[in-house]
Amino acid sequence: MGLSRDFWLVWTAAAVSGLGDGLELSAFPLLATHWTRDPVLVSAAAAATEAPWLFLGLLVGGLVDRWDRRKVLLIADSCRALLVAALAAAVACDVGNIWLLLVVLFALGSAQIFFDTSMQAVIPAVAGTGSLVRANSLLHGSATVLVQFAGPAAGAALFAVARWLPAGIDAVSYLLGVALLAGVRGRFRPARTSAPEGTASLRHSVAEGLRWLRDDRVVRVLALATVLLGMGSAAAWGVMVLFARHQWHLGGTGYGLLLTASAVGSVAGSLVAAPLARRLPHRLLLAGSAAGSATAFGLLTVARPAALAAALLAVNGLMVVVWNVVTVSERQARIPDALTGRVTAAYRVLAWGSMPVGGLLGGALASALGLRAALAAGALLLALAALLVAGGRAPLGGGARQEA
Numbered sequence: 175m176g177l178s179r180d181f182w183l184v185w186t187a188a189a190v191s192g193l194g195d196g197l198e199l200s201a202f203p204l205l206a207t208h209w210t211r212d213p214v215l216v217s218a219a220a221a222a223t224e225a226p227w228l229f230l231g232l233l234v235g236g237l238v239d240r241w242d243r244r245k246v247l248l249i250a251d252s253c254r255a256l257l258v259a260a261l262a263a264a265v266a267c268d269v270g271n272i273w274l275l276l277v278v279l280f281a282l283g284s285a286q287i288f289f290d291t292s293m294q295a296v297i298p299a300v301a302g303t304g305s306l307v308r309a310n311s312l313l314h315g316s317a318t319v320l321v322q323f324a325g326p327a328a329g330a331a332l333f334a335v336a337r338w339l340p341a342g343i344d345a346v347s348y349l350l351g352v353a354l355l356a357g358v359r360g361r362f363r364p365a366r367t368s369a370p371e372g373t374a375s376l377r378h379s380v381a382e383g384l385r386w387l388r389d390d391r392v393v394r395v396l397a398l399a400t401v402l403l404g405m406g407s408a409a410a411w412g413v414m415v416l417f418a419r420h421q422w423h424l425g426g427t428g429y430g431l432l433l434t435a436s437a438v439g440s441v442a443g444s445l446v447a448a449p450l451a452r453r454l455p456h457r458l459l460l461a462g463s464a465a466g467s468a469t470a471f472g473l474l475t476v477a478r479p480a481a482l483a484a485a486l487l488a489v490n491g492l493m494v495v496v497w498n499v500v501t502v503s504e505r506q507a508r509i510p511d512a513l514t515g516r517v518t519a520a521y522r523v524l525a526w527g528s529m530p531v532g533g534l535l536g537g538a539l540a541s542a543l544g545l546r547a548a549l550a551a552g553a554l555l556l557a558l559a560a561l562l563v564a565g566g567r568a569p570l571g572g573g574a575r576q577e578a
Contacts (some may be wrong), residue, residue, distance in 0.1 A: 175250040175306070175451040177301055177309060178192070178279070178300055179503060180308060180329045180359060181297075181300040181359070181360070183330075183354050183355065183357050184293070184355065184358060185210060185309075185313060185316065185487045186314055186353075186354050187247075187251075187265055187319075187352075187355045188293060188313060188317070188351070189316040189320055190347050190350045190351045190354065191289070191320050191348055191351040192316060192317050192321050192322065192325070192346055193321075193328075193347050194254075194325070194345075195286075195321050195325060196322070196323075196325010196326050196327075196329065196350075196441065197325050197326075197327065197328060197329035197332070197343060197347070198258075198308075198344060199321065199326045200221075200327070200340075201327060201330065201333045201340030201341065201344075202218065202219065202275065202340075202500040203219065203331065204277055204329075205275060205337060205574035206272060207464070208337065209271055209275065210272040212272075214296075214467065215272050215276075218276060219272070219275060219276060221396075222279035222280045222520075223279050223280070223282055223286065224283060224285065225280065226284040226286075226287055226528060227283075227287060227522065227523055227526045228523070228524055228526070228527060229285060230284055230287055231385075231519045231520070231524060231533040232380050232383075232519055232520060232524075233376075233380065233521025234257075234287045234288055234291055234515070234517060234519055235291055235380065235383060235515045235520060236376050236379045236380040236383070236515070236516050237288075237376070238288065238292050238295060238519070239295075239362060239364055239383075239512060239514065240363075240376075240379075240380065242361055242362050242363040243295045243299075243515075244296065244358055244360075244361075244362045245362075246288050246289075246292040247292050247293065247296065248352055248355050249288070249383055250285045250286070250288040251285075251289065251348045251349075251351045251352045251355065252291070252349075252352055252474045253281075253283045253340045254282055254289075254348045255287070255345045255348035255349045255352065257278050257281050257282055258276070258278070258341045258342075258344040258348070258419060259341070259342070259345035259346045260442060261274070261275070261278045261341045261404075261522070262338045262339075262341035262342040262344075263338075263343060264344075265337050265338040265341060265402070279495040287519075291519050291522070292515070294505075294506065294515075295362070295364075295511075295514040296362055297309055297310070297506060298506045298507070298511070298514075299360075299511075300358070303506075303507050303510055306502075306503040306506050306532050307447065307503045309447045309453040310498075310502050310503050311444050312338075312444070312446075313535045314443070314447070314495050314499055315441060315445065315470060317442060318440040318441050318444060318495070319449050320403070322433075322437040322440065323434075323437055327437045328340075332377070340458070363414070364511050364514070373432045373464075373487050374435045375491045379444075379516060380516055382421075382513070382516065382517075383516025383519070384511070385511075386513050386517055387517050387520050387521065390508065390565070392504065392508060392515065392566070393504075393505055393521070394509055394536060394562070395522050395562060395566045396416035396501050396505065396521075397524050397525075397561040398518075398562060399464065399563050400521070400524065400525045400557050401524050401525065402498065402502065402528075402556070402559035402562065403464060403494075403555070403556060403559045404525050404528035404529045404532060405462045405531055406451065406471070406553070406554070406559070407467070407529075407532065407533050407552060407556070408528070408529040408532030408536065409533065409536030409539070409548050409551050409552040409555065410536060410549045410552030410553070411533075412533040412537055412539065412540075413536050413540045413545050413548045413549070414429075414432070415539070417474070417545045417549065418432055418480075418483070419420035420545065421477075421478075421483075421545070422477075422478075422480040423467040424480055428480060429563055431484065432480075432484055432487055433487075435484035435485070435487050435488045435491075436487040436488060436490065436553040437491060437492060438488050438490025438491065439488030439489060439490065439492040439493075439495075440491040440492065440494065440495045441546060442485055442488070442491075443491060443493065443494065443495030443496045443499070444495050444499070445495065446492070447495060447499035448499070450489075450496065451499070451503070456504060457563060457564065458464045459496065460500055460501065460563045461560045461563045461564035462492070462496060462560075463493040463494070463496045463497040463500075463560075464557070464559040464563060465556075465557065465560040466490075466491045466492075466493040466494040467489075467494060467558040468502040468556035468559075468560060469553070470487070470489045471490065471549050471552045471556060472553035472554040472569060473486055474487075474549050475546045475549045475550055477554075493528040504518070510538075532555070535548075536548035536552065539566045
């Protein structure tokens with residue numbers, strides 16, 4: 175089944191906005207170090223775009239389920255364009271500082287929650303439940319190429335030309351996304367419920383999404399397994415740069431090549447996820463993906479040649495994308511349209527919230543027992559995720575989308 179014109183507009187808009195996200199990955203840390211050498215403030219800049227998930231994620235999910243999701247996408251990208259345009263102007267006029275950057279990054283992260291949550295809810299409507307795996311494979315593939323490859327390289331190069339230039343082009347990318355999304359036809363507001371739309375009702379709506387996540391066996395198991403994956407991956411990746419230096423004797427360029435290998439695996443994962451999902455049971459595919467990542471991290475603890483480490487990280491990148499594509503598609507196929515924003519936000523709050531915990535765990539183990547202990551702990555958590563999915567009893571693999 176072919177994908178619709180509206181899907182391709184949404185996909186192109188997400189890709190163009192993703193290029194802007196990639197520019198930010200390299201240019202904004204460079205801008206932070208231009209304005210301060212304080213490691214605490216530089217670290218705060220790195221965390222500022224993710225922190226809003228902990229404060230706003232559940233609330234945004236409730237709001238997205240009340241509003242037209244396409245309009246939310248338009249407003250979110252418009253806000254991001256204004257924010258980075260203002261930052262570009264401040265940098266060009268030499269009136270910016272690290273505190274301005276922190277405020278802009280937190281606001282960008284807040285807008286991205288609205289964008290990402292709405293995008294997850296829009297995809298089933300424009301792609302159809304029969305094409306969800308293919309649609310999500312395309313979205314992950316473009317995100318990998320633009321956010322991990324092209325964007326960061328372009329952002330660093332543009333920053334070297336002029337410090338304001340990455341933010342200026344970033345603003346243009348968001349405006350292009352707005353123009354593309356404006357061409358999507360139809361209304362994307364879920365059916366109204368009988369509850370009043372007051373503040374107390376919003377709290378009730380958020381609680382309703384949490385209850386649905388708790389009560390649905392498939393999505394609950396996937397959420398718990400994703401928490402384990404997030405913790406395990408963060409535990410391993412948190413010390414990977416140190417492991418690369420001490421185990422494989424790599425400098426900054428060598429570590430960059432390891433990241434490139436991981437990204438190559440991610441691109442491969444986006445290409446094979448849909449064919450694999452058509453041929454294999456989803457439970458087997460998910461358990462195998464988690465087990466494959468666990469094996470890769472386990473072997474990294476004893477891998478000596480850097481080339482072998484790069485190959486193992488490529489395998490991990492492939493497995494992670496296959497996991498993401500299949501779990502997102504399962505979620506979108508099962509969650510009632512009227513609850514999509516709330517359940518998706520709750521799911522992602524769990525996923526994102528697990529990562530700092532895993533990072534702290536990995537750091538503590540590395541400090542107490544050595545770097546290999548952090549990678550081994552990551553492998554163990556991933557293996558537990560594989561067992562959790564493999565042992566589930568609820569059916570996986572394309573449940574019909576429910577109507578509220």
